[in-house]
Amino acid sequence: MRRGNLAGKVTALAAGLLVAAAAFAQGTVTSVKGGARIGNQPVTENQTIAPGSVVTTGPDAQVVLRFEDGQRVVLAQNTEFKVVDYRFNAAAPAGDRMIFDLVKGGARFVTGLIGRRSQSAFQMRTPQATIGIRGTDFMAVIVNPLYLSVTQGAIAANTAAGTAAFGAGSIATVASSSALGTAISASALPAAASSAFSTLSTAALGAGASATTLSTAAGAGTATGGAGLGVGVGVGVTAAIGAAAAAVAASSSSTSTSHTPATTHSP
16 A cells, blocks of 8 residues: 555656646757857757756857747847746646847747747847737847837837837837837838848748748837836737737738828727
């Protein structure tokens, strides 16, 4: 009887460890060009990226990361990027969580399963804004201020001033953590941001990833709300993103030759 109880406890412990391992998932380096480091160690292909890892790239470097849910992240040169938290279990969407910090430089983010099924679980934080997504392929470059380019889906830039949502084809900027994000034309991009977007948009993402390239079409939807910087991207932001995406889709189907940005307001 005692042996049976012991065997049951061992089985339960093993199952618990498997659940924990699935919850705290990892990423993998699928490509590295030039000098890059994780902490104090050089980055190598097929290296695992655990939550808490900080990846830095040097001049003319590029690193492509693939996470277990299929999320891709491309890091540009002179970038500092941290995987703050990453939890994924294919059978348990309620536990999804993905938080990235882009401290400096530039990166491209291509949505995986988490971003498709648990959009509020994704946060990409910069000094200027926290970004939420909806089925998205987007790029972010910090050139003081922050510049954003959306190639697919929609994003929401959350700051202390509110939430600005931008649909596919949008180019935007966020001046600071206290300013609302605004849409700009491609011609308004500084050379450093334009060059970074061009490089990131042509990066090889690997099998199963989006093959989109940078769109230079201008225009965006904006949505203002009360959510502050650092607050989790939740229902209000998701609604704002949805409104912007719908507005962009409606605009794309119109026969009008002019484009008027659509504006919504979070409840």
